[in-house]
Amino acid sequence: MISIDTIQSTAETLMDHAAIDIPQDYLDGLRAAAKVEDGDLSSFVLHAMLENYEAAKQDRRAMCGDTGCPRWYVKMANEAQIEGGPVALEEALRRATADATHNIPLRPNRVHPLWRTDHDNNVGINAPEIEFGFEPEGDWIDLTTVHKGGLFGTDYRMLFPSDGIQGIKRFFLDSLVAFGKRGLACQPAIIGIGLGGSKDTCMVLGKRAACLRVVGDRNPDPKIAALEEEFKELGNSIGMGAMGFVGKSMVIDCHIEVGYCHTGGMQMSVHAFCLSSRRACARIHGDGRVVFRTDPNWFTPYQRRETVAWQAPTDQAASA
Amino acid sequence: MASTDGPSRIRLSTNPTPEALAALKLGDVVYLDGVLYTGREGVYMRAIEERVPLPLDLPRESAANFHCSPAATQRDDGSFNMGAVTATASFRFSKWINDWFEISGARIIIGKGGMSPEDYKTKFVPHGAIYLTTVGYGTGALLGRGIKQVKGLYWREELGLAQAMWVIEAENMGPFLVASDMYGNCLFERENAKVAAGLAEVYKGTKPAVLKRFGETDDRTDELI
Numbered sequence: 001m002i003s004i005d006t007i008q009s010t011a012e013t014l015m016d017h018a019a020i021d022i023p024q025d026y027l028d029g030l031r032a033a034a035k036v037e038d039g040d041l042s043s044f045v046l047h048a049m050l051e052n053y054e055a056a057k058q059d060r061r062a063m064c065g066d067t068g069c070p071r072w073y074v075k076m077a078n079e080a081q082i083e084g085g086p087v088a089l090e091e092a093l094r095r096a097t098a099d100a101t102h103n104i105p106l107r108p109n110r111v112h113p114l115w116r117t118d119h120d121n122n123v124g125i126n127a128p129e130i131e132f133g134f135e136p137e138g139d140w141i142d143l144t145t146v147h148k149g150g151l152f153g154t155d156y157r158m159l160f161p162s163d164g165i166q167g168i169k170r171f172f173l174d175s176l177v178a179f180g181k182r183g184l185a186c187q188p189a190i191i192g193i194g195l196g197g198s199k200d201t202c203m204v205l206g207k208r209a210a211c212l213r214v215v216g217d218r219n220p221d222p223k224i225a226a227l228e229e230e231f232k233e234l235g236n237s238i239g240m241g242a243m244g245f246v247g248k249s250m251v252i253d254c255h256i257e258v259g260y261c262h263t264g265g266m267q268m269s270v271h272a273f274c275l276s277s278r279r280a281c282a283r284i285h286g287d288g289r290v291v292f293r294t295d296p297n298w299f300t301p302y303q304r305r306e307t308v309a310w311q312a313p314t315d316q317a318a319s320a
Numbered sequence: 321m322a323s324t325d326g327p328s329r330i331r332l333s334t335n336p337t338p339e340a341l342a343a344l345k346l347g348d349v350v351y352l353d354g355v356l357y358t359g360r361e362g363v364y365m366r367a368i369e370e371r372v373p374l375p376l377d378l379p380r381e382s383a384a385n386f387h388c389s390p391a392a393t394q395r396d397d398g399s400f401n402m403g404a405v406t407a408t409a410s411f412r413f414s415k416w417i418n419d420w421f422e423i424s425g426a427r428i429i430i431g432k433g434g435m436s437p438e439d440y441k442t443k444f445v446p447h448g449a450i451y452l453t454t455v456g457y458g459t460g461a462l463l464g465r466g467i468k469q470v471k472g473l474y475w476r477e478e479l480g481l482a483q484a485m486w487v488i489e490a491e492n493m494g495p496f497l498v499a500s501d502m503y504g505n506c507l508f509e510r511e512n513a514k515v516a517a518g519l520a521e522v523y524k525g526t527k528p529a530v531l532k533r534f535g536e537t538d539d540r541t542d543e544l545i
Contacts, residue, residue, distance in 0.1 A: 055461040065460035116480075120480060181508070183433060239515045
């Protein structure tokens with residue numbers, strides 16, 4: 001049985017890590033981009049960002065004043081038992097979000113869309129989002145918080161099979177060019193692309209592709225992996241860098257996730273996980289041990305399964 | 321290749337002389353000293369549309385308006401805890417900015433991503449104002465370091481923490497980049513034009529989507545197929 005106190009204290013620590021400590025994979029990706037960036041202004045911006053990550057760590061203050069929208073991803077292994085059940089779990093995550101907003105502090109961004117009611121704690125109707133996933137083996141739960149920034153940089157479009165790869169490419173470029181100007185997407189970013197599913201699934205997949213996969217990770221389908229590489233290069237060849245200045249760093253990495261869709265359609269969504277790619281993760285084991293990490297490892301073989309019944313692959317562990 | 325110690329750093333007062341503003345060029349790196357205040361849609365609507373008198377004496381106290389909501393909180397004892405500071409996108413405030421210049425006498429607008437070239441020419445230049453953009457845009461921790469103290473918080477109850485008017489004393493706060501100068505030149509327009517030159521080549525081989533969307537045609541009577 002995993003105690004609810006452990007869940008809440010772990011969640012508060014995760015809020016702190018996400019807001020302050022840039023994940024190593026993104027940092028390495030940005031450093032690599034800064035090395036090859038030769039646009040004067042773009043290069044200045046990238047170096048300022050690297051300095052900013054250091055300042056955040058040294059001062060233990062949030063790396064970005066815009067907290068974005070803190071959200072939670074909860075992965076439960078099949079045998080996991082939570083004290084108080086899922087309702088207690090959701091309350092603990094909502095409380096951790098509110099407490100961390102006050103204590104770190106974070107910007108209280110969440111308001112009612114019409115009445116602009118502000119509880120000053122990033123909690124409200126349907127906020128923070130708490131999404132669940134499951135894994136076949138184990139008694140642990142994984143908590144991941146993502147502080148997703150950006151009112152800009154995301155788009156959705158219903159494409160069709162006849163649009164093909166060239167149509168996908170064009171919408172990818174459209175999204176980057178549209179939101180890259182003036183740097184509204186806060187690039188260079190991890191670009192997540194959702195393909196297929198239904199409209200909502202497509203958005204969820206694209207957002208998760210951006211936020212829950214680390215820089216350098218590749219889709220297990222070799223042809224999709226090749227597309228990820230190609231789109232990364234394509235995005236960086238637009239001629240645009242940080243803040244929309246002349247440069248070559250738009251995309252730190254590109255991740256694509258797919259879902260089976262209606263036979264007549266080919267839904268596509270594009271998401272940008274910004275210069276402050278804030279995510280932090282921890283596994284709470286059944287015996288109470290807590291192990292922190294920055295790779296959510298969300299997209300396991302189980303999450304991408306195609307068949308009716310789950311069959312563990314023989315060449316690797318079934319669960320993450 | 322430029323780096324943070326590459327371009328020259330200019331220290332600028334938040335109550336600048338016209339000469340100091342006139343000396344700034346597009347892309348200059350600026351650090352601010354003095355008092356500045358946050359103000360965005362909440363403040364603009366209250367001051368301009370609801371005509372509520374300003375809670376402080378502007379521009380005497382400050383001529384620098386920051387489009388920002390800080391990551392900050394007020395402790396139980398009334399003191400402030402301000403962590404990171406990051407701008408919010410300024411183009412959304414276009415409809416209020418001219419009236420705001422009239423009311424506030426602001427001469428430095430600080431924000432994210434600048435405003436339109438037309439806004440600079442028709443609203444900024446007549447008021448002798450320039451635009452500074454934050455960098456990145458996520459240098460919240462660096463900007464947070466430039467805050468010497470929070471001098472006041474106004475309209476907190478009416479507007480909430482994020483939209484309230486925070487009055488901040490800054491010391492060597494930056495970096496910012498000059499995105500519009502005293503003559504209304506626009507840094508982002510200049511960069512957009514350079515990027516535009518290569519776009520046709522990047523799009524080569526792609527084709528328009530089978531199903532179009534409004535916006536891809538300006539005629540709302542058009543079919544989208």
